[in-house]
Amino acid sequence: MERKTGKECTADQQLPALGIGPYLELMDKTAVQDADRKSIRMGLVMLWLSDNILDVMDVDLAPFGITESKLDMLLLLMLHDGRELVTPSAIADRLGIRRASVTALLDWLEKRGWVSREQSARDRRMIHVRITPEGRALVDQVLPTFWSTCASLLDDLDAEERKVFEKILSKLHQSIEKKVGVGR
C-alpha cells in the first residue's frame, strides 16, 4: 500500500493511479455502514486491479507499436476476413464506438498499411474494410504476447483458486454486463 519513495520515477510509460491506501483511510473516516466496509474494500481492489491490468497489457503491447483498441479492430477484421464484407458502421457497432471514431482508427491503421478500404460497388456509400497481409503478419506476431499476458494475470493462483475464481469471474462478467447493458 505504501508507495516507495526515494528513487525518482524515470519511467517512460504510463503509470498506474493512486493506490488503495488513501481510499481505505478515507472510508474509515467517512460514515459508512459497517456491513458495507468489506464489500467496499474489495470493490476498491477491483478498481485498482482494473486500472493496472489494462496498464500491464498496454505495456506489453507497446513494443509492437499497437494499442488494445487498434488490436481489437485488427482482430475483428481478421476474424471476418474472407467470410463477410466489413463496413465501418458494422465495426462501430461491434466495438461500441462512434462511426467517427472508427474513421480515425482506420486512418491510422491504413497509414501503416495494416488495413485497406475499398468502395463497395453495390452501394457506393459503403466501404469495405480489409486487413492486409502486413496487418495479418502483425497480428500473428502480437498474439502470442497477448495470450501470454492474459494468462499471466493468473500466475499466482493455484489450481484450486483458479477453479473457484472461474465461477466468480463468470458471475462478475454477467453482473457487469447487466450494468453496462442498461440503457442500450
Add this chain to the structure above:
Amino acid sequence: MERKTGKECTADQQLPALGIGPYLELMDKTAVQDADRKSIRMGLVMLWLSDNILDVMDVDLAPFGITESKLDMLLLLMLHDGRELVTPSAIADRLGIRRASVTALLDWLEKRGWVSREQSARDRRMIHVRITPEGRALVDQVLPTFWSTCASLLDDLDAEERKVFEKILSKLHQSIEKKVGVGR
C-alpha cells in the same frame, strides 16, 4: 457474449470495447497449447471486466462533473489537509504521474474553485495545494456514490463466494503490483 444488434446505439457516454467472443474464436484458431486455454480465457474475462468496471465508475461519477483521476487528487488533498503541506511534486509522486500532468489537473480543479494554490514562504519554488471548502463539499457529495459503486461490483456474489474472492483478490493485487512495480 453475443452483441445485441437491432436498436441503434444512442448512448451519450463512453462505451466498452469489443466483447470476449471474437477473442475466444481467434484463440481457438491460433496454435495455443491446450493447457493454457483456460487461463487465457479467464485472463480475457479479466481484461474485459477491467475495461467495463472503469466504465461503470466513470458513468456513476459523471453526474457530479468529475472523473476518477480528479477525484483521486481531491481525496489525496482531503486526506492530508491540515496535517501536511502538499506540493505538486508530492502529488505527482503519489499519483504516479508527471509534474506537468499535475499542473494540468490542478489548473482544472482550481478553475472550478475546488483547490487553491499558494506559494510557500519558506521555499519560494514550492506551491502548497489545498482543497477548498467547496472541493470538500463536492467530495462529501460524491463519496456515497463512489462507495456504493465499489460495493455494487460484488452485488451478485454470495457470502461464500465473497470469502474466497477476498483471498483471490489480495493475491491478484500483490501479483499485479509486482508486475507494474518492475522497473521503478
Add this chain to the structure above:
DNA sequence: CCAAATAGTTAGATTATCTAACTATGACTA
C-alpha cells in the same frame, strides 16, 4: 422525382497522459 434515411467523413472538442524546454529559486562549493 423528391424527401428521408443511411454511410462515411470532417471539424472541433475533451480527457489524460507524455516529453522537453524553460523560469525561478535555493544550496553547495571553490
Add this chain to the structure above:
DNA sequence: TAGTCATAGTTAGATAATCTAACTATTTGG
C-alpha cells in the same frame, strides 16, 4: 561570495481515444 548545479513548477506541443454536430454522397421509398 560567485558560480554551478539541483529542484519546483510551468509552458508548449504531442499523442491516444474518444465524443458531438454538421456535412457530402448515395440510395430508397412513396
